[in-house]
Amino acid sequence: MGTLFRYACFISYRHGGQPATQRFYEAFRRELAAQVDLWLPGMDVYLDSERVRGGDFFNRELASALCSSVCMVMLFNPRYFDTSNPYAAREYRAMVALEQQRLSLLPAAGIGRGLIIPIVIRGTLPDAISGQRHAYSMDYVAAEDLRTSRARQALKRVAEDIYNRHEAFRSAVGDPFAVCEDFEFPSESDIWEWLAGLTAPSSKIPWR
Numbered sequence: 001m002g003t004l005f006r007y008a009c010f011i012s013y014r015h016g017g018q019p020a021t022q023r024f025y026e027a028f029r030r031e032l033a034a035q036v037d038l039w040l041p042g043m044d045v046y047l048d049s050e051r052v053r054g055g056d057f058f059n060r061e062l063a064s065a066l067c068s069s070v071c072m073v074m075l076f077n078p079r080y081f082d083t084s085n086p087y088a089a090r091e092y093r094a095m096v097a098l099e100q101q102r103l104s105l106l107p108a109a110g111i112g113r114g115l116i117i118p119i120v121i122r123g124t125l126p127d128a129i130s131g132q133r134h135a136y137s138m139d140y141v142a143a144e145d146l147r148t149s150r151a152r153q154a155l156k157r158v159a160e161d162i163y164n165r166h167e168a169f170r171s172a173v174g175d176p177f178a179v180c181e182d183f184e185f186p187s188e189s190d191i192w193e194w195l196a197g198l199t200a201p202s203s204k205i206p207w208r
Contacts, residue, residue: 004177005169006068008036008043008162009117012091013075014082020142022049025075027143031152032073035159040166045073059185066094067180070166071115073158076135078123081199089195090185092116097186098179105174117161126198 011032013025029047036045046065066072072095074080081089099115118125118135125135138154145151169176 005043005070005166007046007065007070008033008040008166009045009071009073010066010069010091010095011045011047011073011075012088012095013047014077014080014085014088024140024143024146025049027146028075031146032155032158035152035155036162039159039163043070043166062091063094063183063185064180066091066185067098067177067183070169071095071117071162073162074116074118076118076120076123076125081126081195083192083195083199086188086191086195089191090188093191093194094183094185098183101179102169102172102176105172105176106168107171107173113161115165117158119158128198 009032011025011029016022016025025047026049029045033045036043046069048062048065072091074092079085081092095116102115113134114132116133118129118133120135120137121139124130136154136158138151140146140151146155
């Protein structure tokens with residue numbers, strides 16, 4: 001198949017409350033997009049910066065963007081899987097559903113690390129996720145840090161991972177977009193049991 005995806009990746013993240021936090025995420029998108037463009041010229045990187053609009057129409061818009069993306073880049077911090085604001089968790093579970101459908105279209109070797117690329121910007125991934133996926137660690141402080149040589153080298157590796165996933169779909173034996181017309185995010189009730197289990201308090205005291 002040719003290049004049918006609209007976006008190279010969908011960036012999923014937990015929105016912050018400070019303007020500087022949002023600037024960091026937007027700078028991340030710009031720097032990653034620059035690296036992706038060297039591998040996949042003309043393919044953009046999707047980042048939702050207007051979630052405050054809310055509503056069913058906006059949910060459909062985001063679901064369409066996710067379904068049109070090669071893969072998901074998940075920017076993890078300790079509140080990503082937040083039971084009081086589970087929007088990022090719903091995005092994650094939506095991509096898991098797409099991943100299951102799309103990997104079934106590839107040869108047996110498939111994509112060993114799946115279609116979700118976790119990047120840890122703060123905290124530690126839950127064991128249930130770190131045991132399944134290769135994660136990057138990018139513990140940067142501000143948007144300016146993303147312009148350093150070290151950061152750009154890390155983003156180059158992420159961009160190459162995205163490219164490899166894109167190229168794998170050239171050998172797909174079915175339509176990766178078969179579910180996109182009616183694709184929706186799972187509801188809060190759909191993911192609640194899974195999310196509650198994932199975020200259950202640990203018996204360990206972290207500072208001991």
